[in-house]
Amino acid sequence: PVFFRDNPINRQAVKLRITRQRYRCQACGALLLEELPGMDSDRQMTIRFRRGIAEDAVRRTFTDTAHINGVKESLVRRVFAEFAAK
Numbered sequence: 373p374v375f376f377r378d379n380p381i382n383r384q385a386v387k388l389r390i391t392r393q394r395y396r397c398q399a400c401g402a403l404l405l406e407e408l409p410g411m412d413s414d415r416q417m418t419i420r421f422r423r424g425i426a427e428d429a430v431r432r433t434f435t436d437t438a439h440i441n442g443v444k445e446s447l448v449r450r451v452f453a454e455f456a457a458k
Contacts, residue, residue, distance in 0.1 A: 376408075377417040377443070379424055385442045388418070415451070426455035 378386040393406040405413075412422050421441075428437040429452040438445040 375416065376411055378421050379418075380440075380442055383440075383442075415447070422451055425451045429455070 373389050373391050375387045375389055378388055380386055390408065390411075392408065395404045395406075396402070397404065410419050411417075412419050415422060425437060425441055425443070425448055428440060429448050432440070434445050434448045434452070438448045441448075
């Protein structure tokens with residue numbers, strides 16, 4: 373199982389436990405994972421949670437955003453930098 377972070381509920385961290393199907397390519401032997409819609413596999417979080425962090429970071433300081441969402445400030449900085457680049 374893989375854990376993905378999601379929006380906190382009543383200031384409690386929420387982690388989704390998801391079992392992903394793995395596939396092995398018979399031609400090259402590469403390991404492939406099942407695609408999960410709505411999930412950001414690079415950051416192990418849902419896309420709506422990533423978007424919420426970015427929107428909070430626009431209105432608040434990075435420290436406040438990290439505290440409210442229960443993540444590290446460095447994650448808030450990285451998510452905001454990607455959001456600002458777009």
